[in-house]
Amino acid sequence: MRKYVRYKDSGISWIGEVPEHWETKRVGAYFNENKALNKDFIFKKAYQFKFGSLVLKNELGDEREYEDTYVKYTVLNENDIVFNGLNLNYDFVSQRVAICPAPGIITSAYIAMSPKNSIDSMYYLWLFKTMDNKKMLHGMGSGIRLTLSFADIKNQLIPIPPLPEQKAIAEYLDKKTAQINELVSAKQKQIELLKEYKQSVIANAVTGKMNKNRRMKDSGISWIGKIPENWDVHYLFQKVREHFISNKEIHHQNLLSLSYGRIIQKDINKTDGLLPESFDTYQIVENGNVVLRLTDLQNDHKSLRVGYVTQEGIVTSAYECLEVFDKSLYSKFFYYQLHSFDVKKMFYGMGGGLRQNISYNELRKIRIACPPLSEQKEIVAYIEKKVSSIDSQIASIENQIANLNEYKQSLISDVVTGKVKVC
Incomplete structure (x- = not known):
């Protein structure tokens, strides 16, 4: 890519050199803090931050219910740049810079800056997003929770290209990032299709649908339908019991x-506020156990709630732990069938109480389809081989996405700081 003919030191440590004809000024020379309040309740809808953009809140109820809150919100102008400067010492993930697409309001806890006439807001959006991506904002702010203010921003040095260049750079980045985002989106769809395929592989295998030429019979199990003629159907309690130590x-x-359908290890010595003082109330689980998280079913319809234990350890007693006691049932086959039951959201028709929890008394009545033991083991081997291949494909695509996002951030940084010439 092209470079400018001559460069000079910008005096800005994170940028280094800039094109010789660019100026360097402080933010306060080109932006005013916007502190105008919605005191007359002119705006009834408020913006919120979402992945580095401002989107309207989807408030429920009568708009007058929000009046007392919204009259204290800041009125934004189109092209105002907004910083979320809260909790800088806790949150290193959120995208903290956005531009206002149309007049509206936002909480006054955020910083709103109105550009002066001699600059292009979109260029500076890209510049401030680059600062955010490089975590420059996290070295600023004050107080215990490191909160950013306009006073922290206004004295920061920024490059000032000529206005035509600002516009050209912003247009270039709009175009290039849209192309990269489109590629990323297409790859994310590939991942979703592969995940769906993986679940269908598991479901077809554990319900006997792999070989369409087999003689079939009705299982009497609504979510399974027909099964091979030589398979049996049993109630869960006939093969599996509750395990609690x-x-x-x-x-x-x-x-x-249990995390996203996998049993993971956690550091027992971490003091992140989420672990109890004592683990005496926890239960011991063993290799081959199947663990289920069957609480709060009415609130969370996304989580995978079934995991397979491969090592001895402890888990919260809020989990239900099951043990296969009948040697004619292979524990991994049982896990995969219960996993498919989970993926099809069958647990949500069970349970009771306000929080719709499920106990072993409800689980024991679930009916399971059981092939001969040798076939169970063949099915598990087939599943694990296929799943391993699919997971490798997913990991490869995820790596491609990571590379594209890294390239995008590098491109934005190089263009917005003049390391690359685009006009």
Whole structure:
């Protein structure tokens, strides 16, 4: 890519050199803080931050219900640049800079800056987003929770290209990032299709749908339908029992948790405020157990709630732990069938109470389809081979997405700071 003919030191540590004809000024020379309040309740809809953009809140109820709050909000002008300068010492993930697409309001806890006439807002949006991406904002702010103010921003040095260049750079970045985002979106769709395919592979395998030439019979299980003629149907309690061993007297230290359908290890020594003072109330789980999180069913319809245990450890007693006791049922086959039951959201028709929790008393009545043991093991081997291949494809695409996003951020940074010439 092209470069400018001559460069000079910008005096800005994170930028270094800029094109020789660019100026360097402080933010306050080109932006005013916008502190205008919605005191007459002119605007009834408010913006919120969402992935580095401002989007309108989808408020419920009568708009007058929000009047007392919204009259204290800041009135934004089109092309105002807004910073979310809250909790800088806790949150290193959020995208903190956005531009206002049309007049509206936003909480006064955020910083709103109105551009002066001699600059292009979109160029400076890209510049401030680059600062955000490089975590420059996290070295600013004050107070225990490191909160950013306009006073922290206004004295920051920024490059000032000629206005025509600002516009050309902004247009170039709009075009190029849109192209990259389109590529990323297409790859994300590939991942979703592969994930759907993976679930269909598992479901077809554990319900006997792999070979269409087999003689079939009705299973009597609504979510399964027909099964191979040589398969049996049993109630869960005929093959599986509740497994509970208290950690109170054992004090096991290998802390496990169910996350996105996988049993993961956690650091028992971490003090992040989410772990209890004592693990005496936890339960011990063993290799081959199946763990289920069957709480808050009415609130969360996305989580995968079934996990397979491969090592001894402890989990919260809020989980339900199951143990296969009948040797004619392979524990991994049982797990995969229960996983498909979970993926099809069958748990949501069960449970009781205000929070719709499920206990073993409800689980024991679930009916499971059981092939001969040798076939169960063949099915599990087939599933694991296919899943491994699909997961490798997903990982490859995720790596491509990461590279595209890294390239996008590098391109934005190089163009907006004059390392690359686009006009």
